[in-house]
Amino acid sequence: MKKTIYGVVVALLGAVLGAGGMFFFGLLKPPAPAAPAATPTAAAPPAANKGAESATSAATPTSPSSAAAPAAGAANAAPAAGAAATPRAGGPGGPIAVEMGKPEKLDWPKTVMAVGSLRSDESVIIRAEQSGRITALNFKEGQPVRMGQLLVQLDDSLARAELEQAKANQKLGKAKFDRAVELQQKNFISGQARDEAENAMRVADATVSLAQAKLTKLFIKAPFSGTVGLRTAGVGDYVKDGQDIVNLEKTDPIKVDFKVPEVFQSKIRVGQALSVDLDALPGKPFTGSVYAVNPQLDTAGRAVVLRAQMVNRGGELKPGMFARVRLTLAATGEALVVPEQSVAMQGEEQVMYKVVDGRALRTKVVVGQRREGKAEIVEGLGANDVIVLAGWQKLRDGAAVRAVGGGGAGAAPGAGPGAAGKGEATKGGDGKTGPNPGTAGAPPPEKKS
Numbered sequence: 001m002k003k004t005i006y007g008v009v010v011a012l013l014g015a016v017l018g019a020g021g022m023f024f025f026g027l028l029k030p031p032a033p034a035a036p037a038a039t040p041t042a043a044a045p046p047a048a049n050k051g052a053e054s055a056t057s058a059a060t061p062t063s064p065s066s067a068a069a070p071a072a073g074a075a076n077a078a079p080a081a082g083a084a085a086t087p088r089a090g091g092p093g094g095p096i097a098v099e100m101g102k103p104e105k106l107d108w109p110k111t112v113m114a115v116g117s118l119r120s121d122e123s124v125i126i127r128a129e130q131s132g133r134i135t136a137l138n139f140k141e142g143q144p145v146r147m148g149q150l151l152v153q154l155d156d157s158l159a160r161a162e163l164e165q166a167k168a169n170q171k172l173g174k175a176k177f178d179r180a181v182e183l184q185q186k187n188f189i190s191g192q193a194r195d196e197a198e199n200a201m202r203v204a205d206a207t208v209s210l211a212q213a214k215l216t217k218l219f220i221k222a223p224f225s226g227t228v229g230l231r232t233a234g235v236g237d238y239v240k241d242g243q244d245i246v247n248l249e250k251t252d253p254i255k256v257d258f259k260v261p262e263v264f265q266s267k268i269r270v271g272q273a274l275s276v277d278l279d280a281l282p283g284k285p286f287t288g289s290v291y292a293v294n295p296q297l298d299t300a301g302r303a304v305v306l307r308a309q310m311v312n313r314g315g316e317l318k319p320g321m322f323a324r325v326r327l328t329l330a331a332t333g334e335a336l337v338v339p340e341q342s343v344a345m346q347g348e349e350q351v352m353y354k355v356v357d358g359r360a361l362r363t364k365v366v367v368g369q370r371r372e373g374k375a376e377i378v379e380g381l382g383a384n385d386v387i388v389l390a391g392w393q394k395l396r397d398g399a400a401v402r403a404v405g406g407g408g409a410g411a412a413p414g415a416g417p418g419a420a421g422k423g424e425a426t427k428g429g430d431g432k433t434g435p436n437p438g439t440a441g442a443p444p445p446e447k448k449s
Contacts, residue, residue, distance in 0.1 A: 095400040098391035100355055103383060108335035108376055110267075111326050111369065116258025118321040121309070122224050122250035126151060128239045129217045141230050145222045145248070152220040152245055159218055163211035166204070173197075173204035226250035249319060254312040256288065258325045259303035267329045268293060274308055277324040278317075286310050286317070290327070335368070336377045342389045343367060343375055352381065353388040353395055360388060362397040 132154035139151050180197035183189045229247040233239055256276060260268065270293060276286045288310035298305055306327075310317065343365065344351050350367050353360040365380030381387065388395065395401065 095358065095402040096360075096391070096394055097404050098353075098360070098395065098401050099389045100386055100401075100403045101389045102386060103336040103338050103377060103381055104374075105334045105383060106337045106374075108337060108369070109328050110330040111328050111371070112260050112264055113371075114258040114260050114325045114327065116256050116323045116325050118317055118319055118323055119255045119257055120226075120249040120251050120319045121253050121255055122226065122248075123319065124223060124248050126220060126228075126245045126248055128152070128154065128220065128241055128243055128245060130154065130214065131238070131240045132156075132218060133238045134233060134235050134245075137231065137235055139228050139246070141228060141246075144227050145225065147222055147225045149222045150219055151222055151228070151248075154218040154220075154239075156215055156218045159211065159215040163208070163215055166207040166211040170201075170204035170208045173201035177201040220245070222248060224248070224250055251315065251317065251319060252312045253309045254317045254319070256308050256310060256323050256325065257305065258308075258323070258327075259298060259301060259305050260327065262297055262302045262304055264329065265297075265304050268304060268306065268327075272328060274325055274327045276310065277326075278321055279324075280318075280321055281316060284316075336381055336383060337374045338377055338381070338387065339389055340370055340373050340375045342387060342392065344392055352377075353392050354381070355386040355388060355401060358400055358402070360392075360395045360397070360399050360401045 134152060135155050136153040137151070138149070138153070139145055145151065177194075177197045177200070180189060180194045184191060184194040226248050227250075229249065231246040233243070233245050239245065268290070270290055272290045274288055274290065276288065278284070278286070288308045290306050290308045292307040294305035294307075296305075297303065308325075338352070342352060349364055352363050352365050354363045355361075363380055366378040368376035368378045370376070388401065391404070
């Protein structure tokens with residue numbers, strides 16, 4: 001009995017495993033290829049076609065899914081065929097699109113850039129030479145003054161009294177000297193007494209001059225025409241000798257001090273022209289010329305110190321402004337100039353790409369000065385060479401290139417043959433619209449009632 005049960009169980013397990021295996025292998029089996037659509041050999045009349053279609057539909061009923069399957073297969077096959085027939089634009093083997101151009105010929109003078117500061121043509125600090133109390137200030141802050149104009153007056157009462165005393169002593173000394181000369185002529189006094197009287201008179205004269213000088217120092221005048229600044233003392237203040245009172249600036253013309261590297265020392269000359277740009281006055285370039293070169297170089301930066309002058313009649317330029325100076329060393333005439341981004345740095349070499357017969361050739365160049373986004377090419381290029389201006393990052397020596405915007409060899413036209421594979425109507429040679437050849441042989445879709 002047990003053997004019979006075991007046999008039945010084993011048989012059932014074998015049947016189940018066999019059915020599962022058949023089902024599994026049936027899923028893995030690839031589907032059978034669809035039969036190609038038959039090409040009609042002769043065009044039947046429309047009435048006959050309609051009768052045949054109705055007879056076929058009446059004789060063999062088909063489900064919507066089975067009728068749509070051949071149409072879907074044909075529709076999918078047509079675009080694939082069109083895509084295969086359409087060439088790919090810019091394929092892996094096609095030329096690389098870059099921006100091309102030619103070097104420019106520009107007037108490119110040799111210049112050097114530097115930074116500097118503006119300073120007054122003349123600048124002094126008005127100070128008191130003697131101690132005293134200020135009794136008058138004959139100027140307004142920030143206003144122009146004339147040369148010789150009285151600016152500050154100190155209390156002069158004591159100095160005037162000393163001057164009067166000195167003048168009195170001078171008068172007495174002169175009288176004594178005249179009397180001594182008269183007596184010495186009559187031999188009433190010796191020659192030594194006459195000399196002593198003369199010396200006393202000269203001392204009295206010197207005392208008058210000294211008192212006059214002290215009195216003059218109490219009246220402070222402008223040493224040159226200019227503009228006064230902000231005073232640090234007022235009327236009634238007691239100032240000591242050497243104490244600052246106000247600054248005086250002459251700003252027309254105005255100076256600019258700047259430094260250039262010592263390598264340009266042999267090319268610097270007095271009278272060289274320069275242009276100055278100021279951050280405080282953007283868009284307003286100023287011009288001037290070098291009028292002095294310091295014979296001693298700046299040891300801190302190994303630079304030549306220069307001083308130039310510029311006209312400042314309007315007073316726009318102020319001492320202390322930050323200046324960007326472009327000094328013209330020499331006028332070299334025309335030079336070949338290219339956009340700065342077209343020059344590549346590879347190791348220690350500067351290279352560009354020339355285009356010859358549709359190929360990019362790596363060319364070593366010697367770059368001169370750079371400014372305003374452009375670079376001067378000293379060696380390596382000719383005026384008629386075609387160069388790569390942009391896009392050189394993806395190039396290698398000898399690579400095929402084409403200009404940006406130009407159609408390459410593999411460029412596809414706007415309407416290629418692949419458009420006929422989308423089930424759209426096309427026009428034949430006679431201009432009539434007909435069915436798309438890509439959908440020939442596919443059964444028409446069923447009409448729903």
